[in-house]
Amino acid sequence: MKATIYDVAREAGVSIATVSKVINAKGKISAERRNQIFAIMQRLQYQPSAIATALTSKQTYTLGLLIPDIANPFFAEVARAVEDRGHQFGYSVIICSTDNKDERVERYMNVLKQKRVDGIIIGTGFDNQTMLEDMSSSLPIVVIGREVSSLQVATVVADDYMGGCLAAEHLLTLGHKQIAVLTESLLISSSRERLRGFRETLGRAGLTLLESNIVSCRNGLEDGKARMIELFRGEERPSALFCFNDLLAVGALQAAKESSIEVPSALSIVSFDNTLLASVTSPSLTSIAQPMDQLGESAVDLLLGQITHGHDAKQRILLRTELIVRQSTAAVQSTSTL
Amino acid sequence: MKATIYDVAREAGVSIATVSKVINAKGKISAERRNQIFAIMQRLQYQPSAIATALTSKQTYTLGLLIPDIANPFFAEVARAVEDRGHQFGYSVIICSTDNKDERVERYMNVLKQKRVDGIIIGTGFDNQTMLEDMSSSLPIVVIGREVSSLQVATVVADDYMGGCLAAEHLLTLGHKQIAVLTESLLISSSRERLRGFRETLGRAGLTLLESNIVSCRNGLEDGKARMIELFRGEERPSALFCFNDLLAVGALQAAKESSIEVPSALSIVSFDNTLLASVTSPSLTSIAQPMDQLGESAVDLLLGQITHGHDAKQRILLRTELIVRQSTAAVQSTSTL
DNA sequence: CTGAAAGCGCTTACAG
DNA sequence: CTGAAAGCGCTTACAG
Numbered sequence: 001m002k003a004t005i006y007d008v009a010r011e012a013g014v015s016i017a018t019v020s021k022v023i024n025a026k027g028k029i030s031a032e033r034r035n036q037i038f039a040i041m042q043r044l045q046y047q048p049s050a051i052a053t054a055l056t057s058k059q060t061y062t063l064g065l066l067i068p069d070i071a072n073p074f075f076a077e078v079a080r081a082v083e084d085r086g087h088q089f090g091y092s093v094i095i096c097s098t099d100n101k102d103e104r105v106e107r108y109m110n111v112l113k114q115k116r117v118d119g120i121i122i123g124t125g126f127d128n129q130t131m132l133e134d135m136s137s138s139l140p141i142v143v144i145g146r147e148v149s150s151l152q153v154a155t156v157v158a159d160d161y162m163g164g165c166l167a168a169e170h171l172l173t174l175g176h177k178q179i180a181v182l183t184e185s186l187l188i189s190s191s192r193e194r195l196r197g198f199r200e201t202l203g204r205a206g207l208t209l210l211e212s213n214i215v216s217c218r219n220g221l222e223d224g225k226a227r228m229i230e231l232f233r234g235e236e237r238p239s240a241l242f243c244f245n246d247l248l249a250v251g252a253l254q255a256a257k258e259s260s261i262e263v264p265s266a267l268s269i270v271s272f273d274n275t276l277l278a279s280v281t282s283p284s285l286t287s288i289a290q291p292m293d294q295l296g297e298s299a300v301d302l303l304l305g306q307i308t309h310g311h312d313a314k315q316r317i318l319l320r321t322e323l324i325v326r327q328s329t330a331a332v333q334s335t336s337t338l
Numbered sequence: 339m340k341a342t343i344y345d346v347a348r349e350a351g352v353s354i355a356t357v358s359k360v361i362n363a364k365g366k367i368s369a370e371r372r373n374q375i376f377a378i379m380q381r382l383q384y385q386p387s388a389i390a391t392a393l394t395s396k397q398t399y400t401l402g403l404l405i406p407d408i409a410n411p412f413f414a415e416v417a418r419a420v421e422d423r424g425h426q427f428g429y430s431v432i433i434c435s436t437d438n439k440d441e442r443v444e445r446y447m448n449v450l451k452q453k454r455v456d457g458i459i460i461g462t463g464f465d466n467q468t469m470l471e472d473m474s475s476s477l478p479i480v481v482i483g484r485e486v487s488s489l490q491v492a493t494v495v496a497d498d499y500m501g502g503c504l505a506a507e508h509l510l511t512l513g514h515k516q517i518a519v520l521t522e523s524l525l526i527s528s529s530r531e532r533l534r535g536f537r538e539t540l541g542r543a544g545l546t547l548l549e550s551n552i553v554s555c556r557n558g559l560e561d562g563k564a565r566m567i568e569l570f571r572g573e574e575r576p577s578a579l580f581c582f583n584d585l586l587a588v589g590a591l592q593a594a595k596e597s598s599i600e601v602p603s604a605l606s607i608v609s610f611d612n613t614l615l616a617s618v619t620s621p622s623l624t625s626i627a628q629p630m631d632q633l634g635e636s637a638v639d640l641l642l643g644q645i646t647h648g649h650d651a652k653q654r655i656l657l658r659t660e661l662i663v664r665q666s667t668a669a670v671q672s673t674s675t676l
Numbered sequence: 677c678t679g680a681a682a683g684c685g686c687t688t689a690c691a692g
Numbered sequence: 693c694t695g696a697a698a699g700c701g702c703t704t705a706c707a708g
Binding site (some may be wrong): 342344354355358359361362364386387388389390391392393394395587 | 700701702704705
Binding site (some may be wrong): 016017018021027028029030033052055056058097152 | 693696697699701702
């Protein structure tokens with residue numbers, strides 16, 4: 001069977017307390033004893049049980065990561081950053097893809113509670129606000145990617161408002177006036193902020209964003225594509241489009257292609273997120289970059305701050321968004337609408 | 339503090355053994371007692387400690403997933419399938435992105451051993467064969483995506499050889515004769531199999547794959563792109579290209595664009611994996627699909643077979659690959675080389 | 677149908 | 693510098 005601390009203690013002719021001390025580099029142990037014990041651990045292939053350690057020390061060195069879907073490139077990149085930052089401090093991460101379904105969120109929450117994870121990063125949306133309150137009262141939590149107005153929680157978000165402004169400025173600079181927006185559910189705070197920044201910037205330039213040009217869709221690529229095909233059939237086709245994530249932009253790109261509308265000459269598209277997808281399409285997508293790595297890293301840092309230093313001042317970190325110009329945007333053609 | 343089994347036992351006026359039995363639906367407990375105890379658990383918000391349970395029952399209900407990079411769409415999709423299948427049976431999964439570096443593999447392996455995970459799915463490559471042997475002798479393991487000749491381990495792989503054949507057949511049908519291959523490291527068994535299937539199929543049609551047309555590259559998109567730009571500069575430019583993964587194909591697509599070679603009219607590209615990327619590029623990629631969901635699911639099933647039923651006949655599951663025709667391939671133009 | 681007791685593999689005061 | 697002992701929160705024979 002697997003060697004235990006008793007086995008190495010016996011071999012070394014010392015107490016388990018002593019072995020425990022050398023493992024954890026605590027107390028004062030003579031150098032020779034220490035080395036002797038290390039040698040024995042090696043020989044027995046001893047791996048201290050993190051389970052037993054957790055039971056006594058109340059730390060599992062495990063984090064939970066709740067996101068809508070790990071197969072979504074945006075969250076996969078964030079997850080990678082979370083993993084790396086956590087690993088750096090000795091933490092493992094359990095992934096929980098919720099599909100934004102309350103039922104899945106709840107099940108995962110219970111699993112994470114039972115496994116006694118040291119903290120949870122929440123990047124998923126859910127309707128049940130009570131759930132969040134419950135969580136946050138029972139263990140360290142940080143929310144990423146959206147605001148939680150109702151509650152004091154640590155959060156790290158990209159500057160969505162600024163992102164919306166940047167997108168608008170870019171399109172304005174290119175001379176666009178007839179502009180549409182393809183958004184995810186406006187129930188999500190980040191979408192609302194992007195829209196607000198976008199609309200206000202247009203407003204400052206004397207343009208109004210028509211309600212009929214705000215298209216909301218829920219199911220990603222396919223749905224976005226269908227909605228855009230409809231839009232392109234309309235009378236007053238816009239010369240530019242602001243999509244709230246890369247997947248939606250891909251849908252729009254495909255819709256444009258099927259409608260024989262050339263991008264960017266006849267239609268400019270600005271996307272959001274700047275995942276791998278944005279650089280892979282053709283034309284590649286001008287996109288508002290969210291710093292996904294920093295999002296993950298900062299989330300871990302905030303969490304560890306709560307876990308190890310007991311920080312309870314709930315911080316809020318706002319990360320800068322940035323315009324990445326690629327090939328999907330161009331100056332408006334005077335002939336493009338007609 | 340958090341309620342324990344003692345708290346609910348005290349409240350219910352029974353022993354902890356009884357509470358344990360109702361939690362685990364073991365033994366015979368009168369229905370009223372059971373309900374009474376459930377009510378108390380609810381009231382105390384009692385969540386049994388999976389840590390304590392694991393210490394006594396020797397099961398953590400946690401799986402390790404070792405992959406090169408969770409941010410890589412292929413592995414992200416596999417991970418999602420692993421997560422879902424595991425969750426279905428009450429297992430959580432810890433992600434471990436190794437970047438194929440032995441040092442990272444080793445560190446993660448130790449973490450997983452210490453955390454006493456019930457099993458590990460290995461989708462990462464590494465040079466140190468001893469490591470695998472060590473692992474496999476100490477806990478249940480299944481390897482995905484590649485063959486391990488040196489060792490008896492459970493494996494689940496896609497039919498790479500068949501995939502290579504399918505790619506070749508498709509290009510032959512379209513009349514291509516001058517064909518190149520863009521491959522990952524040929525140290526990976528799956529790459530070798532793809533190449534073998536491809537080459538043999540060409541051979542049966544009387545064509546030989548020139549060594550100079552087998553381009554091997556290591557760093558994904560950018561490297562692939564650079565290597566293709568070189569290739570396209572050569573005298574005898576191929577009319578078709580078989581790329582061993584979607585990322586490489588994207589690189590090739592970009593290289594073609596920069597070299598003003600039109601795809602598919604002047605160059606056909608067949609890709610491998612059929613991740614999200616294949617459907618998102620323009621033109622979209624004809625690709626050999628690996629069943630990523632099944633890969634993940636079967637891996638979990640094999641693992642649970644070992645864990646719960648003690649299966650030690652190391653199974654090998656071979657999954658079918660499939661040709662998905664999109665827009666990146668077309669019949670050869672007689673004028674394309676010249 | 678129910679409970680007393682040992683044990684899982686550690687850590688942590690406390691005493692020496 | 694080192695060790696005895698209690699305790700973390702469960703499960704599992706075993707006895708009744």
